[in-house]
Amino acid sequence: MPWTLGLMTGTVLDGNVDIAALDTDGTRIHAFGPWTLAPYGVDLGDLLRRTLAEARAWNFEGPEPAVFAEAEAALTRAQSAAVNAFLAQSGIAPADVTAIGFHGQTVLHRGPVGGRRGATRQLGDGALMASLTGIDTVYDFRSADVAAGGQGAPLAPVYHAALLDTIGAGPDSAVLNLGGVANLTWRDGAGTLHAFDTGPANAPINDWVHRHNGAAMDVDGALGAQGRVDEERLARLLTHPYLAAPYPKSLDRFGFEASMADGLSLPDGAATLTAFTACAVARALDRLPARPSRIVVSGGGRRNPTLMRMIGERAGVDVVPAEAVGWRGDAVEAECFAFLAARVLAGETYSYPTTTGVPQPTRGGRVARAGG
Structure with a gap:
C-alpha cells in the first residue's frame, strides 16, 4: 500500500514529533496507517526553546539569528531519524512511502496587519530529510500563502473537511x-x-x-x-x-x-x-x-x-x-501534513479566502526529491 507520512511538532514544545501514515490522494482518506509520538532528547528541546526566544528578539528584522541554522539541522536530523525508526518498527519499506509531509518547527509567525504582509518562519531542511530518509519530502507549506497576502494559517481546514466526510x-x-x-x-x-x-x-x-x-x-x-x-x-x-x-x-x-x-x-x-x-x-x-x-x-x-x-x-x-x-486525536495534525503533501504532489490548492484570507485558492509547498 502506498503511504504518505506526515510530521508535526507543535509550538507547545512538548518534546515530541508526531508521525502518522495515511493512504490518501489528497482529496479522500482511504486508510489510516500507523502513527506514533516520538520523543526528542532534552538537549534538542532546550535548543528549540532558546531558538524561539531569539526568534522573538529578531522579529523578522535584519539577518536571521545564527541559532536558526543550528536548530534547523538538529531538528531535521532528529525527525529524519524518527522517521527511519518509525518505518522500521511499522514494517513499512521506504519504497512504499510516496512522500513525507514535513511541517518543521514554527519559530515565529506574524499575520498581515493593515497594508503590511505577514511573515512566517518554520525550521526544516527538506533536502536534508530527503537525503537522510531516501524519500521525497514536501516542506515549507506556509510561505506561498503568506507571500500571496494570506495569514499562512490555519492550513488544517481542508484536512478537517476530509475527516468530517468520514463521519x-x-x-x-x-x-x-x-x-x-x-x-x-x-x-x-x-x-x-x-x-x-x-x-x-x-x-x-x-x-x-x-x-x-x-x-x-x-x-x-x-x-x-x-x-x-x-x-x-x-x-x-x-x-x-x-x-x-x-x-x-x-x-x-x-x-x-x-x-x-x-x-x-x-x-x-x-x-x-x-x-x-x-x-x-x-x-x-x-x-x-x-x-x-x-x-x-x-x-x-x-x-x-x-x-x-x-x-x-x-x-x-x-x-x-x-x-x-473514531479519529486519532494525537495524530490529526501529523495526518494533516501527510494529506497536504499529497495535495501538493497532485497540484491541488489547500488555502482559501475563508481560511487564511488569501485572495484566491492557493497552492504551496516545496518538494525535495530523494534523488537530489
Missing part, C-alpha cells in the same frame, strides 16, 4: 484543535470552509506551570481544577481586540502569554488561563454565520478535562474528543 458530518459539527494555539474549522451548508485561530490553547497554561514548578504542563487539568477563576481579570482579558476581529486571522504562539495571570497563585492562574481559552472559543463560535452544536476536539488540550469542561460550559456546545468519533 458524514454537516454544519452541526466543527473541528477544534487545541495545540499551543487553538484553531477552529467549520463547513457551512454550501460546503464553504470557515477557519481561523480562536486564541490561545495550551501554550500560556504550559508556560505558566513551567515557570512556577518546572513541569511541562497542567497534567490532567489538576491545577486548573483546584484553582478559582479570577472572573474580573477574565472579563478584562476578553476585551482583547483579537477576539472581536473578523476572520480570517491567525496567531503566533506568543500572541497571548502566561503573564496574563501574573499576580495570581499557581492554581488560580491555571484556572484563569484555562477559562480564557474556553471563552475565546465561545467568542469564535459567535462569529460564525451559524453556530455548530458539536465540537470535535483534537490536539493535546483534549487531554485536559478542566479545559474540555470549561469549553462546554462557557461556549454552550457539546464537546467531544476526537476518539469519540
Whole structure:
C-alpha cells in the first residue's frame, strides 16, 4: 500500500514529533496507517526553546539569528531519524512511502496587519530529510500563502473537511484543535470552509506551570481544577481586540502569554488561563454565520478535562474528543501534513479566502526529491 507520512511538532514544545501514515490522494482518506509520538532528547528541546526566544528578539528584522541554522539541522536530523525508526518498527519499506509531509518547527509567525504582509518562519531542511530518509519530502507549506497576502494559517481546514466526510458530518459539527494555539474549522451548508485561530490553547497554561514548578504542563487539568477563576481579570482579558476581529486571522504562539495571570497563585492562574481559552472559543463560535452544536476536539488540550469542561460550559456546545468519533486525536495534525503533501504532489490548492484570507485558492509547498 502506498503511504504518505506526515510530521508535526507543535509550538507547545512538548518534546515530541508526531508521525502518522495515511493512504490518501489528497482529496479522500482511504486508510489510516500507523502513527506514533516520538520523543526528542532534552538537549534538542532546550535548543528549540532558546531558538524561539531569539526568534522573538529578531522579529523578522535584519539577518536571521545564527541559532536558526543550528536548530534547523538538529531538528531535521532528529525527525529524519524518527522517521527511519518509525518505518522500521511499522514494517513499512521506504519504497512504499510516496512522500513525507514535513511541517518543521514554527519559530515565529506574524499575520498581515493593515497594508503590511505577514511573515512566517518554520525550521526544516527538506533536502536534508530527503537525503537522510531516501524519500521525497514536501516542506515549507506556509510561505506561498503568506507571500500571496494570506495569514499562512490555519492550513488544517481542508484536512478537517476530509475527516468530517468520514463521519458524514454537516454544519452541526466543527473541528477544534487545541495545540499551543487553538484553531477552529467549520463547513457551512454550501460546503464553504470557515477557519481561523480562536486564541490561545495550551501554550500560556504550559508556560505558566513551567515557570512556577518546572513541569511541562497542567497534567490532567489538576491545577486548573483546584484553582478559582479570577472572573474580573477574565472579563478584562476578553476585551482583547483579537477576539472581536473578523476572520480570517491567525496567531503566533506568543500572541497571548502566561503573564496574563501574573499576580495570581499557581492554581488560580491555571484556572484563569484555562477559562480564557474556553471563552475565546465561545467568542469564535459567535462569529460564525451559524453556530455548530458539536465540537470535535483534537490536539493535546483534549487531554485536559478542566479545559474540555470549561469549553462546554462557557461556549454552550457539546464537546467531544476526537476518539469519540473514531479519529486519532494525537495524530490529526501529523495526518494533516501527510494529506497536504499529497495535495501538493497532485497540484491541488489547500488555502482559501475563508481560511487564511488569501485572495484566491492557493497552492504551496516545496518538494525535495530523494534523488537530489
